[in-house]
Amino acid sequence: MNFQTLSQLAVLCEERGLGIGALMLEEQSAESGRSAAQEFATMREYYGVMKEAVHRGMNEDTTSRSGLTGLDAQRVGAYNTSAEPCLGGPAGQAMAYALAVSEVNASMGRIIATPTAGSCGIIPGVFLSCQERFGWADDYMVSGLFAAGAIGYVIANNSFVSGAEGGCQAEVGSAIGMAAGALTELRGGTPAQAVHAVGLALKNTLGLICDPVGGLVEIPCIVRNGFGAVTALAAADMALAGVRSVIPSDEVIKVMLEVGSAMPEKHRETAGGGLAQTPTGRRIMQDLRNKKS
Amino acid sequence: MRFKDVFSIIGPAMVGPSSSHTAGAARIGRAARQVLGELPLAAEVTFFGSFAATYQGHGTDRAIIGGLLDYATDDHRLPDSLELAAEAGMEISFRQGSGLFPHPNTVRLQLDGREEGSRLTLTGISIGGGNIEIVDIDGFAVKLTGMYPTVLIRHMDYLGVLASVTDVMRSGAFNIGHMSLDRKNRSGSALTVLELDEPATPELLEELAALPAVTSVKLVNLNDSKQAEKGKGNTP
Numbered sequence: 347m348n349f350q351t352l353s354q355l356a357v358l359c360e361e362r363g364l365g366i367g368a369l370m371l372e373e374q375s376a377e378s379g380r381s382a383a384q385e386f387a388t389m390r391e392y393y394g395v396m397k398e399a400v401h402r403g404m405n406e407d408t409t410s411r412s413g414l415t416g417l418d419a420q421r422v423g424a425y426n427t428s429a430e431p432c433l434g435g436p437a438g439q440a441m442a443y444a445l446a447v448s449e450v451n452a453s454m455g456r457i458i459a460t461p462t463a464g465s466c467g468i469i470p471g472v473f474l475s476c477q478e479r480f481g482w483a484d485d486y487m488v489s490g491l492f493a494a495g496a497i498g499y500v501i502a503n504n505s506f507v508s509g510a511e512g513g514c515q516a517e518v519g520s521a522i523g524m525a526a527g528a529l530t531e532l533r534g535g536t537p538a539q540a541v542h543a544v545g546l547a548l549k550n551t552l553g554l555i556c557d558p559v560g561g562l563v564e565i566p567c568i569v570r571n572g573f574g575a576v577t578a579l580a581a582a583d584m585a586l587a588g589v590r591s592v593i594p595s596d597e598v599i600k601v602m603l604e605v606g607s608a609m610p611e612k613h614r615e616t617a618g619g620g621l622a623q624t625p626t627g628r629r630i631m632q633d634l635r636n637k638k639s
Numbered sequence: 640m641r642f643k644d645v646f647s648i649i650g651p652a653m654v655g656p657s658s659s660h661t662a663g664a665a666r667i668g669r670a671a672r673q674v675l676g677e678l679p680l681a682a683e684v685t686f687f688g689s690f691a692a693t694y695q696g697h698g699t700d701r702a703i704i705g706g707l708l709d710y711a712t713d714d715h716r717l718p719d720s721l722e723l724a725a726e727a728g729m730e731i732s733f734r735q736g737s738g739l740f741p742h743p744n745t746v747r748l749q750l751d752g753r754e755e756g757s758r759l760t761l762t763g764i765s766i767g768g769g770n771i772e773i774v775d776i777d778g779f780a781v782k783l784t785g786m787y788p789t790v791l792i793r794h795m796d797y798l799g800v801l802a803s804v805t806d807v808m809r810s811g812a813f814n815i816g817h818m819s820l821d822r823k824n825r826s827g828s829a830l831t832v833l834e835l836d837e838p839a840t841p842e843l844l845e846e847l848a849a850l851p852a853v854t855s856v857k858l859v860n861l862n863d864s865k866q867a868e869k870g871k872g873n874t875p
Contacts, residue, residue: 347640347644350640370645374644374645374646377643377644378644385645388646389646389649391652392649392650392652395652410656411695411696411698412696450655451655451656452655452656453655453656454654454655454656454661454698454701454717454718455654455655456652456653456654456655456713456715457654457655458649458651458652458653459649459650459651459653459662459768459769460648460649460650461648461649461768462658462768463653463655463656463657463658463661463662464656464657464658466655469649491649492645494648494649495645495646495648495649496645498648498649499642499644499645499647499648502641502642502647502648503640503642507648507768508658508659508767508768510659510767511767560693560696561689561692561693561697562656562693562696562697563655563656563657563697564656616689617693634695634696
C-alpha cells in the first residue's frame with residue numbers, strides 16, 4: 347500500500363482525486379494482482395453476509411451456547427417501535443442491528459470479522475441502518491467497506507485491533523473509528539473530514555479494557571458493539587459539522603498503542619480482571635466450569 | 640506491515656464467536672486434514688493455554704473438528720461438526736494438555752488415517768484475527784501460515800533433491816514465495832514446505848511426487864472459502 351498513516355491517506359486521496367474507498371480499491375487490486383472487479387465482488391459477498399447476519403439477529407433465536415446472552419437486539423428493536431425511546435430513531439436502529447450481528451456471532455452464526463469477531467457488529471449496524479435510511483445502493487455500501495478497510499489497515503499496522511493485544515479500545519475502538527470514517531465519506535464528507543471522524547471516535551474509547559466474562563465473546567462484548575454503533579454515528583456527525591480532531595488522528599492512534607501496551611495482562615482478554623473478576627463474573631465462570639465437567 | 644491488505648481487516652467470513660478461538664482453530668484443523676490427505680478415522684485433540692480454558696464456550700472443539708471435515712471458516716455446518724464427524728465415523732477425543740507449549744492458543748492433533756500406519760501429529764497455534772501457524776508436523780519444525788497455497792514434500796535428505804524440486808517449479812512457472820526444509824538427521828527423512836503465489840495444479844503435484852527420493856506430496860490451500868460447501872468430493 348502507498349500509505350501508512352491517515353494523513354498520508356488523505357493526501358493521496360487529494361492527489362488522485364479519489365475518495366478513500368475508491369483509492370483503497372485501487373491499492374488493493376495493485377497489491378493482490380487481481381482485478382478491481384474481482385476484489386469488489388469479494389467485498390460485495392462480505393456485505394451480503396453482514397446483511398444476512400443483521401436479518402438473523404433481528405428475527406431468529408440467538409441464544410448463545412453458554413446460555414448467557416441472546417435476543418437483546420430484538421428487545422431493543424421492539425422497544426424502539428413500541429415505546430418512546432430515549433435515543434430511538436436512526437441511532438436506536440443502528441444499535442439494534444449492531445447487537446443483532448454481535449449476538450449472531452456469539453451463537454456461532456456466520457459473520458465477517460470487522461476487524462475482529464468480537465467487534466463484528468459495529469460496521470454492519472452503522473452501514474445497514476444508514477443504507478435503509480438514506481436509500482443507498484449496495485455497491486455504494488461496498489465502496490464504504492473499502493474506506494473502512496483503509497482506516498482499519500492504518501490502525502492495525504500502527505497500533506492494534508485485537509483485545510488480547512491492546513484491550514477493547516483496540517477491538518471495539520478500531521471498529522468505531524472505521525465505521526465513523528467510512529460513514530463520513532458515505533455522507534459526502536471529504537477524506538480529511540473522514541480522518542477527523544476517526545480521531546474523534548478513537549479518543550472516546552481510549553483506555554477501554556478487554557474483560558470478557560468467562561473469556562467468552564459475550565459479556566460485555568455484545569453491548570459494547572451496540573454502544574459502539576451509536577458512537578460512530580456521533581463521531582461522523584461531529585466531523586461532518588466541521589469538528590476537528592485537534593490532536594491529529596495519527597497521534598491518537600499512537601496513544602492507543604501506548605495505552606494498550608501499558609495495560610496489565612489481566613485487562614487484555616485473559617478474563618483475569620475487570621468485569622470477569624467481579625463476584626458475579628466469577629460465579630458465572632464457575633457455573634460454566636461445572637457445566638463442562 | 641503486519642497486515643498486508645484490506646481483507647485482513649474486513650474479513651474473514653467466519654462462523655462466530657472468536658476469530659482466534661473459532662476461525663483460527665478451524666483453519667488449523669483444515670490444514671491438518673489436508674496434510675493427512677483424507678478424512679481422519681480418529682482424532683485426538685489436545686488443547687493448551689487459553690484454548691484449554693475456554694474451548695467449549697468458544698466452540699473451538701467444533702471448529703477444529705469442522706476443519707478436519709475440510710470446512711472453511713464460514714461453513715454453516717461448523718456448529719454441528721461434532722455430530723457430523725460422528726456420523727462420518729470419526730472417533731474424537733479431547734484432552735487438556737500440560738507442560739510447555741509455544742503460544743497461549745495452541746492445539747496438538749493426532750490423526751489416524753485409513754491406511755495401515757497412516758498417522759499424523761501436528762501442532763498449530765492461533766495468533767489472532769483468524770491467522771495461524773502450523774509449527775510442527777510429525778516432529779519436523781515448520782512455519783506454515785496457510786496465507787498462500789502451500790506444498791509439503793516428504794523426501795529423503797539426499798544431495799540434489801531440492802534442486803530437482805525447484806527445477807520442477809521453474810519449468811511449471813510456479814513462483815516460490817517462501818521455502819523451508821527440516822530433516823530428522825543427515826541422509827534421513829526430511830520435510831520441505833513451499834509457499835506458492837498460485838495454487839499448485841494436480842500435474843505439478845504429480846511431477847513432484849515422481850521425483851526420486853520423494854515419498855509424498857500434499858497441498859494445503861485454506862483460501863478457498865466455502866469450497867467444502869460447493870461439494871468438491873469432500874466427506875461427509
